[in-house]
Amino acid sequence: MNLSVSFQTQADATSKRFSNEDLSAHFDKFKKVIESEKIGFFQLSEKTEHLDSARAMFEKHKDKTHFVQVGIGGSALGPQTLIDALKSNNKVKFSFMDNTDAEYISQLLSEIEEPKKSLFYVVSKSGGTAETIANFSIARNFLRDNGIKKDQLKDHFVFCTDPKNGQLKEYAQANGYSCLQVPNDIGGRFSVFSHVGLLPALFAGVQIEELYEGANEFKSALLNPDLSENILMQTGAQLMCLFEDRGVNQTVLMPYSSRLKTLSHWFVQLWGESLGKIDSSGTNVGLTPIPAYGATDQHSQMQLFMEGPSDKAIFLLEVKNKAVDFKLDSGLEMDSARKLENFSLNQLIGAQFNGTLKALQDQKKNVIKMSIERNDAKHMGSMILFFESLTALMGEYLGIDAFNQPGVELGKKYAYEYLKNLE
Incomplete structure (x- = not known):
């Protein structure tokens, strides 16, 4: 055992x-x-299609060397647990925009040495979490201020949100941003085995199949x-x-x-x-x-x-x-x-x-x-x-x-x- x-x-x-x-x-x-059809955490680890789609997204952005998780609560703590416990890839630096403290966010952004090699992973199941949307806005401005054009922003963001509804989903579809899903039957604090945790885990070198x-x-x-x-x-x-x-x-x-x-x-x-x-x-x-x-x-x-x-x-x-x-x-x-x-x-x-x-x-x-x-x-x-x-x-x-x-x-x-x- x-x-x-x-x-x-x-x-x-x-x-x-x-x-x-x-x-x-x-x-x-x-x-x-x-x-229950409404509660899916126990079966989540049997859905290997999540592994496949997370890995496909990782392959698309694996050249990035600074991974920034933009989320709060379970949308940050679960991934951070996996990274702190299991990280084996020292080529990627990780940061967590998980609060609305301007001093903290300023310090975090100042430590991104190569903005053009950064990837911001914006996670909100509802698509409208105030803290997450606020930090998405700040990250967007940060990239623009560092020479990344508006039509290049989609290369520096991946969204993770409800598969069908929500403002974040609508924004991704309208602007050509990559998007992963938080399943309907998974709440944020039970989301570690979903795309919420899998994508950052891959950047950290975690064996997600294990x-x-x-x-x-x-x-x-x-x-x-x-x-x-x-x-x-x-x-x-x-x-x-x-x-x-x-x-x-x-x-x-x-x-x-x-x-x-x-x-x-x-x-x-x-x-x-x-x-x-x-x-x-x-x-x-x-x-x-x-x-x-x-x-x-x-x-x-x-x-x-x-x-x-x-x-x-x-x-x-x-x-x-x-x-x-x-x-x-x-x-x-x-x-x-x-x-x-x-x-x-x-x-x-x-x-x-x-x-x-x-x-x-x-x-x-x-x-x-x-x-x-x-x-x-x-x-x-x-x-x-x-x-x-x-x-x-x-x-x-x-x-x-x-x-x-x-x-x-x-x-x-x-x-x-x-x-x-x-x-």
């Missing part, structure tokens, strides 16, 4: 959440969700009919039991890998935007996500995790075998260096992971240990599908729709009203 999970929590093993009846009921609900392969291989574990051994159902039952019985309403994802740091931020958006809702009884519910990464946050948030309130479920993620290592026997004449000289850097971070795991256990904290053999495309495919599936399942446990975001839409409405008042 590409991903293993074990539990050291304070969940009550006699809770109804671990009964076969309750597990079966929520397993059926999960299967109903992923079989990404799909890892997800597809893991489906047998997620759909295991033996619910006592089903990795997804057991994790969901643990989280719901802790939430109901012990008030554990925060979820930490802490990979012991700098390359997986962005995975935690992707998880925050997926978990927070999906599960923070008002349920059918009018109650505000949700599991607050917290990003962290080891060993760095052992000198930051770990003090809170260790001795603060026991209101957190902590996913600790280890990468067992890393691609490189460093020996620590430098001959440095310091007592602290001598303690380390017989070991390697990977042994050190492994000891830090296991030491933290034991210390949290001693403090009776709620820890879910996750392990992958290595950080590669196959294991990443498994992890992404696991967290997407767990998010969908927790939506069923909480009695909310994990696939909408009415709170976000309300904020957009007020933002436009504010702008109108400035006119």
